[in-house]
Amino acid sequence: MKQSTPLRRALLGAAVFTLLQHGAAAWAGAPASDVAPVAGNRPSLGSLTPQPANTPPLAGIVDDQATAGATQGDVGTLMQLIHDSQLVELRTTYNASYGASLFFYAPEMTYYVVLFQDKHFWRVIRSQEDARAEAIYANFVQQTQRLAEVEIRRTQIQAQKAFVDRVIALNEDRARRLQADLDVARTQQARVDDYQRQMQGNTRALNAEKIQAQAQLRDLQNQVDQLQRATEAGLPGSRR
Secondary structure, X not given: OOOOHHXXXXXHHHHHHHHHHHHHHHHHOOOOOOOOXXXXXXXXXXXXXXXXXXXXXXXXXXXXXXXXHHOOOHHHHHHHHHHOOOOEEEEEEEEOOXXXXXXXXXXXXXXXXXXXEOOEEEEEEEEOOHHHHHHHHHHHHHHHHHHHHHHXXXXXXXXXXXXXXXXXXXXXXXXXXXXXXXXXXXXXXXXXXXXXXXHHHHHHHHHHHHHHHHHHHHHHHHHHHHHHHHHOOOOOOOOO
């Protein structure tokens, strides 16, 4: 039987409400975002996750129970405000994977100062005094500078090593090419030396043959002269 339009609308509205309830419950039980801010890039406000203040900053490692406890305080309040897009980001500074941010919550005239490393909130301080919030932010920035020194140095050394490795590879390739050229030159030099020896031997042999031919020629010329004189003997004008 065909249902009336008001009844169909009521059933559809109930189904949508049920789906929204399930979606909200699923969202509430979902873990915080794992997207980590990259040094030098500004992450979205919702990309940071809380970490207990007394826990050393460890990239990628968050204790679930400690985090659950921390979210009951200022960290939890800050996370909710970030989720609800209620904060104004006043300042953010990055040093390698460390960062500090200063947020402002206008309805309560409250400042939130955050120190984080990689994807984890490390410390969150709330204050309604702008001068104190700025001082804490400056202190957190100094901490990020100090903490990032070893990471920056490691990045520099890694780049230097990669550069040296590339130079080594280029020089090794150059050495292989020079060695190949030297091998070719040595092989060709050996061939030239052998050819020279052969040519010198042939030259000596040809010279000996030439000397022998010249001697034979002289003998033949003498013989021809003698025969010529004998043939012309007694004739006028003959050679003696």
